[in-house]
Amino acid sequence: MRQSNRYRRFLRLLTGIVVVTLILSACGPASPPPTPTPTKTPTVAATNTPLPPTATPVPPTATQAPVTATPTAGTGATVTPAPNQATVTPAPVKPTATPPPAGGDSSRGFKSPDFGVQAFLWWRPEIADRDLGLVEAAGFTWVKQNFPWREIEGAGKGQFDWSTTDRIVQQAIEHNLKLIVRVDSQPKWAGGGFPCNGPPDNYKDFEDFLSAVAKRYTWKIQAYQIWNEPNLNRPDGGGEWGCRPPNAAEYTRLLKSAYAGVKKGAPLALVISAGLTPTGSCCDIAIPDDKYLEQMYQAMGGNSAGYFDVLGVHAAGFRAAPSIGPDEAAGNKAEYGGERFFTFRRVEDLRKIMVKYGDTNKRVAVLEFGWSTDSRPDSPYHWHAVTEEQQGDYLVQAFEWAKTHWQPWIGLMVVVYMPDVDWTEAQEQYWWSIMKPSQIDELHWRPAYAKLRIYIRQQRGLAPNWPP
Secondary structure (H helix, E strand, O other): OOOHHHHHHHHHHHHHHHHHHHHHHHHHHOOOOOOOOOOOOOOEEEEEOOOOOOOOOOOOOOOOOEEEOEOOOOEEEEEEEEEEEEEEEOOOOOOOOOOOOOOOOOOOOOOOOEEEEEOOOOHHHHHHHHHHHHHHHOOOOEEEEEEEEEOOOOOOOOOOOOOOHHHHHHHHHHHOEEEEEEEEEOOOOHEEEOOOOOOOOOHHHHHHHHHHHHHHHHHHOOEEEEEEOOOOOOOOOOOOOOOOOOOOHHHHHHHHHHHHHHHHHHOOOOEEEEOOOOOOOOOOOOOHHHHHHHHHHHHHHHHHOOOOOOEEEEEEEOOOOOOHOOOHHOOHHHHHHOOOOOOOOHHHHHHHHHHOOOOOOOOEEEEEEEOOOOOOOOOOOOHHOOOHHHHHHHHHHHHHHHHHHHHOOOOEEOOOOOOOOOOOOHHHHHHHHHHEEOOOOEEEEOHHHHHHHHHHHHHHOOOOOOOO
């Protein structure tokens, strides 16, 4: 009897141990796991307080409609998100590492309009990587970079140094950006008025060079701009046509050789004619862009096939808001300067010349456009300076104007500039830039970058990410 009672007490004790064990197992371990040490995220410290953008972005989970900017003559328009209507869903960014599709026409690779910016990536790899990150974060899909011929094949015919170009192309791929390269600046051995930037003595040398570049990079470089502002030349060595008078027929022959060279190496790459500078001077120092383009079509026999895929133009805004047309700019000298080319919409005059010669199926690429904030009283550019707020508003309005009025013929639009890190206030380019030049450990924001970053991301359906 006593043995039986001891046995029952043992069973009750054993049962209690099992129950307690099961309860503890269900509640988890007695002590929490160790907390992982957080990884420090590197940040870029701004040395001055960024100016707040006009539009206040909402968190990625909020809803909003695309930005609308209403252009107003002579004033900056506010970039204001519309009432909540559509869900902002981040869209995948196609990497450059996707070969282009077979076939297609001159619209291949471009949306209408498409977002590009010029950068300076050649000399400082760490600055280049940082700036490409800013370009990508702003939602731009294209970046434009100079590929100086004399820096790549400067040692002699067929002697190539690919070290810098390989690095730039790879960095663009890593930042999901398509690449348009501007090619000019002949080496000493090619002649052409060296050290002036001029066409080579033998155009076949330029053709061979472009063929080598295109063959090396095939789909990794999607577009080639052939020369820059050949309708402008200055005898002080700052010209674009060998320090001698511009000549549209000569440029057209160079363009044909360049087209053949690119297509030999990369048949699907786009060839874009040089952007022409808006000017009223004529004719030893410069030729007006509309007159020069007419001369180009005449030299091509009215047919651009075999010369370019996309027409390149430049579109400085001067003092006029993007909605101001050439007629209004020409008719109001006090406000806008009194010339048709003193307006962003000068592009429409050049498009009419394309239509006149039956080139309606080809698109236009605005290879440079922007507004200067030059505050130097003695600067020749001061007369058309705008405020930094206006600069940002006008850039947004320009994309809006193109989207509303220039589809489907408008293609890539390239903003100037992501600045060269070494520019100073003494240089013209400093005042056109959408940011201030900044060393690697600092950033100097301008409203232009902030407003473009908000606008472009909204247009592409990407989640807002300002402030960064």
